[in-house]
Amino acid sequence: MSLSQKQLVRDEIKKVLFEMGEQIRRDKSERLAAILVKFMKGKIKALSWDSVVLGCYFPFDGEPDWTGVRSEMPPKLSFSRIADQGEMSFHLCGIENLCNEKFGKISLKAPPVESVLVVPDVLLIPGMAFTSKGDRLGRGGGYYDRYCESKNILKIALCFEEQIRSGLPTLDHDIKMDAIITDERIISCSFET
Numbered sequence: 001m002s003l004s005q006k007q008l009v010r011d012e013i014k015k016v017l018f019e020m021g022e023q024i025r026r027d028k029s030e031r032l033a034a035i036l037v038k039f040m041k042g043k044i045k046a047l048s049w050d051s052v053v054l055g056c057y058f059p060f061d062g063e064p065d066w067t068g069v070r071s072e073m074p075p076k077l078s079f080s081r082i083a084d085q086g087e088m089s090f091h092l093c094g095i096e097n098l099c100n101e102k103f104g105k106i107s108l109k110a111p112p113v114e115s116v117l118v119v120p121d122v123l124l125i126p127g128m129a130f131t132s133k134g135d136r137l138g139r140g141g142g143y144y145d146r147y148c149e150s151k152n153i154l155k156i157a158l159c160f161e162e163q164i165r166s167g168l169p170t171l172d173h174d175i176k177m178d179a180i181i182t183d184e185r186i187i188s189c190s191f192e193t
Contacts, residue, residue: 005169009137013128016162017062028160028183029065036124036158036181037072043154044122049074055090055120055153058098058109063126064158064183070095078118080143081110088147091115106141122154125177130157134176134189135168148175156181 017025044052052074059065070077078090082103093111101110125144129137136157138144148155157177161184180187 006137006140009165009168010128010140013137013163014062017160020160020162025062025160026065030068031183032064032158032160032181033066033069035183035186036066036156037069039156039179039181039186040073040122044074050076052076052122053078053090053092053118053120055080055123057124057126058095059126060108064160066124066158067095074122076118078120079109079111080147081113082106082108082143086141086143086146088143090118090120092118119151120153122156123148125155125157127157127159127163129163129165129168130159130177130180130187131165131168132180132187132189134178134180135170136174136177137168137170142173145173145175149173154178161185 053076054074055078058079059067076092077094079093079098080088080090082088086104091111093115097112098109099112101108125136127136127138155175155178157180159180159182161182164180164182176189178190180189
């Protein structure tokens with residue numbers, strides 16, 4: 001699959017998300033967040049809720065916003081930082097302590113430099129498009145692919161139903177999701193829900 005095929009899908013999804021409108025995205029985000037809470041409370045029961053480290057993202061414009069239910073998530077939240085060489089790492093940090101930072105071409109909210117480095121047990125992952133088999137098309141930087149390739153982390157994608165596709169152009173290094181949570185359902189990609 002070529003990079004141009006991936007870019008065509010990204011462009012299509014960006015258009016769909018833009019045309020959706022802000023209020024519809026907010027409503028869909030609220031529904032998705034409620035499903036996420038139920039899922040997390042059901043799946044994390046095997047682990048100690050208070051000891052689980054949840055890897056999170058702070059949503060870009062147009063991405064599903066899960067942050068309204070952060071008080072119902074495990075207490076140990078971590079967010080990503082991007083090193084100069086493009087490597088992603090996660091650090092314990094509450095949403096209220098995130099800072100606006102620029103990593104190369106990317107501007108995002110990130111934990112302070114001095115925050116504690118961790119490896120999440122569960123990772124919430126955004127993306128441009130997904131399939132019900134767990135395929136993911138990200139924004140094109142490969143950050144999540146590189147981060148997850150050698151770690152045993154439960155990978156949970158968050159997206160709107162409109163971002164689910166029957167097929168995607170993927171490469172061998174593209175990671176697969178364990179589950180996908182949309183504003184309508186939970187898609188199990190590697191285990192029973």
